[in-house]
Amino acid sequence: MARARHEFDELAPTGWAVLGLLSFGNELTGYELKKWADNSLRFFYWAPATSQIYAELKRLERLSYVTSREAAHDELRNKRVYRITTAGCDALRRWLRDAPVEPPVLKHGVALRVWLGHLVEPDELRSIVEQHRQYAEEMQDELERAAATARRDPAWTYPAAVIRWGARYYEAERALADEMLRELTAIERANGRRKARRVRSA
């Protein structure tokens, strides 16, 4: 039953993600990595906590997928920069190629709450969906701005494509929220009629 243990299981996805951040060639500190994660990965994957980035870097170093050195100047502040190794690059490549394509993880709290709509007042439900709509719109805006300023640099072609993908994703999310609001209106109207019928027949 248990799938054979493969090389690509040796790291949790987050580990590969961090290694991926380093695969663009820069030498980066844990702190910088966190910031990069926060304004790229976050949009379509997720932003690990700072503490976990450090933990992940240690693991990566143990596997010789990254090397680190004390940043030369500015010696007093202890500052360690990490760089991907060829072994790390190879392993990452293999992971990208060979790891099974898994369905995205989606935990949609708003959908969950609408699903339980019979328990709350229609207005409260609307408000929840509206807040979500707002959020989707903000994300879309952010990503569209990011797309506009994206590097022309061929090294960033793929990230740029994913940013555009993200913008469309959140656009769809917003459209979905709008549609849901229309559905809610329809449900309220129907309930109104039902209630009216009950009253008439009483």
Place this chain on the structure above:
Amino acid sequence: MARARHEFDELAPTGWAVLGLLSFGNELTGYELKKWADNSLRFFYWAPATSQIYAELKRLERLSYVTSREAAHDELRNKRVYRITTAGCDALRRWLRDAPVEPPVLKHGVALRVWLGHLVEPDELRSIVEQHRQYAEEMQDELERAAATARRDPAWTYPAAVIRWGARYYEAERALADEMLRELTAIERANGRRKARRVRSA
């Protein structure tokens, strides 16, 4: 800094989700709950492991949000059915109303891999996106079938609305995959031209 501990923090979202499953009124066993989760929650939230459902039920019982009894007939097989209490129903209502609206959790492995497209062959990238497209299509089909057979029963209006929402969600996901495939084609063409230019200028 730390947000004040609220009542709605007393359970992890999964706890509320399980309680939500019970809020439709049926008496259910842990096993049945798992199946319900697998063919409803799964589409927009996520399906907890069986073992966790039992753990969650225990917690819910400790909080008096559910009660349980040994199923009367069929005594030999130890079988315990759970039912939501009024306290549980109230708590769930409060959670639905008052818990902050949090952004959906999205961990999109496919996007992550495209983002690192510079490390793999274009064909391998296409294949990953195509597998994902396939998946999205299957989910859409499943949900559309579910929507078609959905209860007319007013008690299921909201679940039905969420099923339709899900169908549209995966439709969008498929469209997004298609668009991504077109982008990949464009990138390949551009890389071809770049390569050609390099050759000419050499």
Place this chain on the structure above:
DNA sequence: GGGAGCATGTAACGGGTTACATGATTGG
């Protein structure tokens, strides 16, 4: 002077998973 940002971690905890154990019933 003090707050924001830079920088690195540790400790405790919790939520959730996999793997495992157990056994009865049903249907091909």
Place this chain on the structure above:
DNA sequence: CCAATCATGTAACCCGTTACATGCTCCC
């Protein structure tokens, strides 16, 4: 008779988070 399904749980483990500790530097 054997496999699948029903049914319930425990134990080990790990991923990741929050909270905390520390201290520097830059700029208002």
